[in-house]
Amino acid sequence: MEKITSQKQLEEKIAHCSACLEKKFSGEDGKKHLVVCGGTGCLSSHSGEILEKLEQLIKDKHLEDKCTVNRVGCFGFCSQGPFVKVFPEDRLYRAVKLGDVERIIDEDVIGGKCITDLLYEDPVTHEKVERQDDINFYKKQLRIALHGCSMINPEELDEAFGYGAFQGLIKALSMSRQEVVTEVLNSGIRGRGGAGFPSGRKWQFALDQKSEEKYVVCNGDEGDPGAFMDRSILEGNPIGVIEGMMIAGYAIGASNGYFYVRAEYPIAVNRLRIAIKELEEVGLLGDNILGSGFSFRCHIRLGAGAFVCGEETALLNSIEGKRGMPRPRPPFPAVKGLWGKPTIINNVETLANIPYILREGAKKFASIGTEKSKGTKVFALGGKVNNVGLVEVPMGTTLRELIFDIGGGIPNGKKFKAIQTGGPSGGCLTEKDLDTEIDFDSLIARGSMMGSGGAIVMDEDNCMVDVAKFYMEFICDESCGKCSPCRIGTKRMLEILTKITDGHGEPSDIDDLKELAAATKANSLCALGQTSANPILSTMNNFMDEYKAHVYEHRCPAHVCKNMVTYEIDPNKCKKCSLCARNCPVSAITGDVGKVPFVINKEKCIKCGLCFTNCHFDAVMKK
Amino acid sequence: MANLQSHAKEQIKEIVERYKDEETPLMMILEAIQSEYGYIPLEVQEYVSSLTGIPVAEIYGVVTFYSFFSLKPKGKYVIGVCLGTACYVKGSQTVMDKFSEILGIGPGETTDDGLFTLDALRCIGACGIAPAISVNGKVYPKMTPNKVVSVIKEYHDLEGGAN
């Protein structure tokens, strides 16, 4: 590829590519443009093969002048994948199977007809929805961080150029370093990785340091089990994140940037590699970028499976080839970070917002969101909700809108119980919080936090003590072991929670838990330990009755904690089919086919629940 | 070190050499070795120590800190059951239990025939298709205990279908 050595040259390139892409989307070129989702979720449901088959059919049927096809990044609506989208109609086919591909070519591309059975059906109205933007899941979304995802091929530089890339950098290079930092300060953007520290202030600290070498680190060690926005952004538009990092590098005076990405994200890492290589080839990474005198290089480091490395000083230790154990602060990384040099660490989503802020201006960015939380936030909506996936909404959207409008409510007519935000460091919010406008401060005020944006919905079938135990197990496993309150405190809390969920709880356990939770919070070295007890504290605040049921009555109201559950067969409902008995691994169920209703021998029963899941007539009851 | 075969030594040397210009290359070296061999036994760490001057205790400390690194060889097929929140609340524990039951091994263990390793994963970012598992990186969406049998069979069949 030709080197791009001046701003003028880049602007020409951008203009050219934008025109090309626009033609594809609008159909001006007289062709249909198909895009296929290439995110991890859809790839696991064979979207790769779908793309190949589309390409093959276009070739076989000589449709090259009628149709183009491309792979794009994540659509976000992962539970409905794989997706094939048709331009210019903006028509979205969902849950496409390999067998549907020929129909898409024949009926849609050639026949010009919409294939209604591949369209999304609204779970409430049962109407088919043709256009993506008309689907409730997408209606309230505003895509800034997810810009380009599901629109462009993340592995093609020209597509990125055509979709806004590098306009932010061009703008930044025309400003002084301080002006760029001020722009970011004015935008009001706060770190998307967890604590919500104003990014501009971080940048200002680093800019103010006098040092030959400074670094920008992109935190892509997305550890919250239940959040995957960073992965999707890196998979869908890696160049946008690189651009954000370059702007940060220019602003603070750094010439090297490090991506720290989970090794569990091979597709993201690969696309990032390709993007870096392409940019190096055209001279947009390297020395004297666009003749501006600004030099910048990007490097990739892989995280190796340690949640604590999402903590920025632990992450730095990891890059430095050490155990990912957090460092005491001060000194802060902006003063003494990677290899002792001033360093800013921004998470993927934060950096993905930066090009927009420069391109569109801080003012426009600041006009979105709430008073103290500007812009949008990407949530990974999951758990017991109809529309599972990645959504980007303006700050200030309510939980109700998130769960019931975008998320489509709770499946199977179950009752909403809680939503856990902020992952293992966050807390749960309940019915009473549904009309809370989501932003950094409102979530903290209600005993949870934004975290990286995981949002797991729970229904009446989830036991909140079990949920607290799940998170504590996670934290205990992921505690680095350095400081004693976290290392030992989380273990002790887990031991008590295990005792309670095993049905051996005592009233004093509740006080002990409270005391340990408070101590771990106050005494721990890093945020992981300091927030480790949040799931306990917030479930205790909201669901103390469940704790009490476990501890005083040795009863699990949600029938989740095995030791406290008994299975019984309702003789009136039993159809005497013997399905339960045949599935019982310990032969604890007896009866006579067609004659005598089946009965579970409670002595023998190991509470595996197979009878419960297998019974077609809801005759098996949990008590 | 003496029983490290010479071609393995050559390869490790080449890996160490590859990252010689990096300021702190240990993680990169270990990641490359892990990818190449599937595990990083102590004797390999000792060899890396002798090439880099980093004490073995430090290398061992790093290897045992990160769950991506393994001291023991993994099975030919590494089954990772996601126990991330989204998968967990949708019942991935029962999927894990089923794998354990059928394979006769717990999380982190490898079957005696060296075919399967069962790992508990902390979110593979496939929450949209929860509960998810991965086998050697290939993701299986919306798992249930009932689907476990067919997944295992798929790989047994690959092995010639003797069972």
Next chain:
Amino acid sequence: MALVNIKIEGKAYQVESNLTVLEACRKCGYNIPSLCSFMNGRCSLASCRVCLVEVKGARGLVASCAYPVNEGMEITISSPKAVEARRTSVELILSNHHKDCLQCEKNGRCELLEVSKMVGAREGKYIGTMTPSTKDELAPSIIRDTGKCILCGRCIETCKELQGLGILGFENRGFKTIVSPAQNRSFLNSPCMQCGQCVLVCPTGALMEKSEISKVDEALKAGKYVICQVAPAVRATIAEEFGKKIGTNGTKKMIAALHRLGFYRVFDVNFGADLTIMEEGSELLERIKNKGVLPQITSCSPGWINYMEYYYSDLIPNVSTCKSPHQMQGAITKSYFAKSHDIDPKDIFVVSIMPCVAKKFEKDRPEMEVNGLRDVDAVLTTRELAKLIKRSGINWDKLPEDEEFDQDLLGQYSGAGVIFGVTGGVMEAALRTAYHELTGKEYGPIALEAVRGLAGVREATIDANGIKLKVAIASGMKNAKVLLDQIREGKSDYAFIEIMGCPGGCINGGGQPYVKPMFLPNEDDDILETYREKRASVLYSEDERQVIRQSHNNPDIIKLYKDFLGKPLSEKSEELLHTHYNGSREKYPDIKK
């Protein structure tokens, strides 16, 4: 250093601006407990969380050991929040500590116990599973017990930063974390020099010397001729074990105590030190004369020898072949002394009392044997000697101060022997004799100030009748490495180098008394900076007290050569007093399977 104004408990103070909160508080008279920080009250870990205090404006509680003071800072130590936080941290640590305190060897010197007293830890507040106690008792010098380790990391930092080794490290993660030389194996199966500096800094009984008191008991019970020989540096510190100030000369009371412990003879390893000088000095002059391998490096420190064999075995030709003084003396005891007294040497049991744990390893080396007789049978540290004395009901304060070492063939010693216990001492002793050899005259002021001091690396040039002897001294392996790398690169122009394994030499050996932690009322605020100097001064004053100041003037040494050995480097000397080194020691013998 600029000063800043701070407030502690509402009182105004001025302190240097480069201090941590912990240091500042200590200076101003507030003792805050701490476990992971040591030496000077600053810490790069901040992991134990027992030094938490409140700082106005800071987010949450602050680990005082890692938090710098700044202008206007307001510190609160006594608020209920801070008091409770410190107590909870300690209680949590205690919940994962195997508390067999009554029988624990560290009882009385356990920092964890002191800290838990200080914070008022409540019994059995938190209970749960504990890290399994696995004991490494394979190595002859050091025992490691994971059940008592509190993961403060002091040993790791000491080994890496002070000795430049990094034998110990954290392994695993979270609650499963332990400290070990990788894969929880033994020190013996790692390239550990066995110096025991880690033992000195361990706040609990997780790292201890391997006691040999029971071996001595058995020898006494069996009616052996148990001969005790005590190293120079022990007298500089033994009084500390009986509550005396650091720098108290314990020579006389120690001699009296040893006489009351049932030993057949009580000798001073200073005699062996004088003998070493005769042999090593002669070896040096030989090398100079015959253009042998130079620089010659001393071999008295067994920690250094271990280090050399593992990491610098190519320098074996540079290392003196002399055994260390107590090994020489042991070999002479079982030959010359036994013969003179008509005792079957098999019935002699030699006990060395040493400031050192590596000596325990050394005495077990296969080379340290002549004609099937081990040179030395047991090595006790200074700390173990104190236990022996206390066990025997001896009241240190009432011991007389008019007794001498037994004057029986190996009884006399020179001042040169005494200073072996401090860095530069062996060099000084050797130069006193070498000067005499080269010039026929005694060196003028006797004391060679040029080689004294506690700096890690030092050099000096001595002019002996026009022959210029350029020498260097290093203690602690990180310092020694500088000199060793010079030799390796062919850039070393020294004739003689003294290396001691422990920083400061034997006065700071791994078997010496523990220095009281700074959070306890201590004799001096700056004791951690001055204790080595104070201990060294005991040895230098002992040297000055001696009538005989040079090894070659020791009458018993002269007699030994006349009646038994012939001359230095004679065939007999080579057989009894010299050794060889193992250049192919495997660093990790247990990895091979």
